[in-house]
Amino acid sequence: MAHQHTLELKQIAAGRDHIQTFEFARVFSRAAQTIRKSYCLTGHYLGIRPLKLGNRLMWPVADIAALLNGSV
Template structure:
């Protein structure tokens, strides 16, 4: 099986203020909140996840019927670490 490089999340990532307002202290956010944070449509995020299993190198956690995206990974992408 081929090794695919994964997004390495640093222990201390600077979270942008707008993302911090959306996350409200949570470690994971819903797909709609992730889409709003990166200025994309929710369906675009879902399509990328469906085709590749990730979006911008971030893999979500499935809880019930929700895909939950790690705030630290989103912050790293928004800070130019993708």
């Protein structure tokens, strides 16, 4: 199943280093609000910390891929 999520992440990221919250949520089959709430309460989601650009949270693709592959 992680392989499926890794392929989906590769499609969503399309070569970018960071993805937006709604894209991050899609990879984990969660609502974007779930991701935002966790960030507000803990400063991360599953140990992944985003960059904050203006009013957007940008999540690092490399960290997401590591988590999906069990490297974290």
